[in-house]
Amino acid sequence: MQIDHGSRKLVKRATGLLGCLALALAAVVVPSSSAQAGPPQRNDSDVISNMFQWTWNSIARECTQVLGPAGYGYVQVSPPQEHIRGNQWWTSYQPVSYKIESKLGTRAEFKSMIDTCNDAGVGVIADTVINHMTGQTGGTGWAGTPFSTESYPGPEGGYSAQDFNTCKRNIANYGDRYEVQNCRLVGLQDLATAKTYVREEIARYLDDLASLGVDGYRVDAAKHIPAADLEAIKAATTTAKNLYWIHEVIGAPGEPIQPSEYLGSGDSHEFGYGRALKSAFDGNIAELQNINNRGFLPSNRAGVFVDNHDTERNGETMTYKWGAKYKLGNIFMLSYPYGSPSTYSGYTFTNYDAGAPQASNGKVNDANCDNAEWTCAHRWPEIKNMVGFHNTVTGTSLQNWQSPATNVIAYSRGNKGFVALNNTNATVSREFSASLPNGTYCNVVASDTCSQTFTVSGGKASVSIPAFGGVALHVGALAEGPGPGPDPSDKMTVFYSTDKNWNTYNVHYRIGSGAWTTAPGEKMTPACTGWVKSTVASNGQNVTAVFNNGSGTWDNNSSRDYALTGAVAAVKDGNVTAADPCATNSNNSMTVFYSTAANWNTYNIHYRVGSGAWTSSPGERMAPACTGWVSRTLTSNGNSVTAVFNNGSGVWDNNSSRDYTLTGSAVRVSGGSVSSGNPCS
Template identity: 60%
Template sequence: MMAVGAAAASVPAVAATSQPPASVPSDSGGGDVIANMFQWTWNSVAEECTGSLGPAGYGYVQVSPPQENIQGTEWWTSYQPVSYQIESKLGTRAEFAAMVETCRTAGVGVVADAVINHMTGANNGSGTGVAGSSFGIDDFPGLYGADDFNDCREDIEDYGDRDEVQNCRLVSLQDLRTGSDGVRSTIAGYLNDLISLGVSGFRIDAAKHIPAEDLEAIKSKLSDPDAFWVHEVIGAAGEPIQPSEYLGSGDSHEFDYARDLKSRFDGQISQLNGIAEGKLDSDRAGVFVDNHDTERNGETMNYKFGAKYLLANAFMLSWPYGSPSVYSGYTFDDKDAGAPGATGTSVPDASCDSAEWTCTHRATEVTGMVGFHNEVAGTEVTDWWDDGDNHIAYGRGESGYVTINNSDAAVTRTYETSLPAGTYCDVVASSTCEETYTVDSDGTFTATVPAYGALALHVGKTTTGGGGGDDGDDDGDNGDGGDDGEGGDEEAGSTTVYYSTANDWAAYNIHYQVGSGEWTAAPGEPLAEACTGWVKHEIDPDGATITAAFNDGGGTWDNNSGQDYTLSGTDISVSADGVTEENPC
């Protein structure tokens, strides 16, 4: 338990593009899960889209603010704009544009963190940004002057006063007069520039400090007024400004969800089935376990919670509420500290080979649940069970089943599910189906869940296609004993993958990984014409399993609903009818 499973050759195929809920943009090849890559450079994000995010089934990646910012090593310097040039500590305009294109090709849309409430802190006086632009008090040449800032020059103190919260300064930051049409047009121009580079949507930073009607007016000026927005509105009981009033221009982050996760995993998780009560409607809520602010201020869990943190992410990804964001940042002792190796004007590329970067988005426990989330989309919770304390289990209809043990002792139990009979991979345990569980004809299976562990099964990761069978240890040779006599020009031990052309794409590519090796560079290798209705590509797996996804080279993907296809054998065909071991030609 705590790992990701792989599908066998009989996993059913899915449509060429899975459709995310209405609350997120619909141009990705995966689902609605967002990877929030805090302070990752554009080059690092591009590599991650190809090598990790796309293959894992993430639909989107949220990137840190791309505009020019003040100089300094601290992370919060990214949130003090100097100009709207796409030149920042994290990379150049050209690198940003290349990242967006690379991610799009990998089936991952880009959501930019948009800082539009304010400019630099007044306490900084005057200076020069990381790209060389000058700034001062009420002075941003070519962009804003004194009349473009609100009259209040004091810091916010009373959060019960709407006017003060939305017209005074947030910790000294010079507050833009967003009620002005000129300011609105300038902000819209910046967002339109990002849209022109291919950005799919925006997180609106500090939205609580901008009147909702101002944001609606700004959005109406966009070249794509339907672009995805999610607002950072930190709701608090008794305050006049609440997340729900911003739904006219987009979704809102539901901070109470993250607070409740911390409370439950620090206490008892048996009441998590009521976590949506009193919150935004599911299709308008952005949810997360933590973000860059809350991981530092103690409001939510963070990576320092260890196994409990991963369990909270597993719950979020398996529970049908909101559009989930998986946060991935870096380790810290000083809450102001910038990314590892940051200078006043640059940030080094991130590396998951370094313990300094948390790389939560890559954790097997998390990627397995991203796939689970995509597979069970649209299903309701069934078969809920809890022990009244810290052990829960629940199903997602006939599509999946999860159990979470938030206690310090292993638990053995027989679980009652609505799953079809068959042998399933535990997608929390490994990415290679190392642990399997057989669901009997009555829907039950028995398992031991480790302390602070989880187990998750779904119909997209089985060894039997739902019909029972062996333990799924598929290490290359499928037992057929070699060449079947067809395709005599194939090399011994090679696998020919056939893909149906029913999607009517202009081009067909296979993006794949052999065993635990490197993935091909997206979009992968072109598939050649095999016969009417089929294209093919030959791969030498050297006895290992092939993990693959297919695409048209233009951003449309068939990645098995974010699960990817696991293939082995001599001839494998992939179509809407499923994955079978045969030469269709």
């Protein structure tokens, strides 16, 4: 069918693309709102890796091996609920029930993925489809749930005819608010979200995801749900209301529904940003200087991306098929101070409908980045290493914008970062102003190994930018002095004792006299035995904090709160100290590093200290240390440690039944060999 939408026409299959039909350029004037302000930092980052149609097991592996070490804060996963059968990608967006069983994995695998990613410091944002059910007339869903038109048996997704809107025709006029929000989107059966029962069913689903540990939700087709209904659904939840929400609302000029309407229940994606990047990289990138002044959503309420699963198919944005320009777009997004950025990794395709590589039964294969079928863009140095750049320069302003020639730009981020981009087919060599301290810096987008360096002296840098390439320098990637690394006073590492035996530890805080984080705060990650930690961007100010388990149990220092100062603050038994409880001490602790060459989703160390008792099987989970390594700090008290390693699912490395004998303060195990030292130093 052909849909006339704004100034463009787009052919869609009636059983196909969901929720993403507005294709004209957006120009939105937005009122202020205080519902939330971007995703809270995880892993010292708000960067999201959108991993479209990746299985839960594949994502768990990536969290441990790539996303955590690279500094990603979140991973966005495809819809986890039961859907119709079929090999097209859009079957994931045609739900049959709210059971967590899909072609991407089981409920148990989904939970394991969340736990593994959290251990790596990475939160999980679930793509949720709550506007509609399937558009099929009947059949059996992926998990075996039977369905027919407007009939979806419970307990999850228990809907019948009275739970759907009375308008049964497809949306034809996007200038008619009622039609857009009450009629059917390309034949999909539209839920009556104004009804209390429907809201409660959706709320129960979102709370179920929260109980599994998700950190937030991407709300698919939010434009087709009245904003007031979404606010009511959020209010009806118990736990989900405290998590991060971001809405897919595609604004177009002249339409009555705009993204700003939805800021009362969460952030919104700014589709105009991706369109503007495409226009500039297909024209002159100097136009990007004031991209934040085009009537877009406020920066702290906008989710931005170079592309997503819809726009890479409808031609609305750049895609991986743009090659070097696509990489430049991502470098720009991760270095320019606007919005919360999402990178995108999916799979290669030529057929619009084609699903991810899958088995004959429709189950999606685990992603393999050695296979050209998967894009794995989150691993590319131009993207992965810019996550570290983004995290380093967060909070700094844009300075020294320079455009000495068409399609050549450079700029600084405070005194912490410098970027130069060349969108031409010839190398550009010249001197730029760069507000970095004197020193020699790695060009982080050139490789993972500091293969190329440039020197900053007196606020100037002479750089050579390859054709359709970039240079990115920052104080966290200093090759040699005298310039300093990141100012330690900018951040505070907060440690909290785990002697309360909570399942989850959160720190809820405010910096100086600023606003408190959204309750329950930020989830803390494992630090060493007996401690969890979180890094706060304190900017040298005092921090006021309380701690909780995310389920209503709080430690607020007997209503006095905790006053934290300095670079390190450790809280235990109501007392605050300035010592790092996980600092390596050869007399009492040992940090064990284990190679991730086995490509397990999870790594555990099962051990005993001296002649003591073994830990309970499968042992203690290891956390990402750096690319290629996981680690765990043990209390050894100067004794040797006997250890074996496993994936938590029955696969063991016990050194061919000889076990491993470990000694010293830092020891690494790789390929059956033991050596001393920290491979991540």
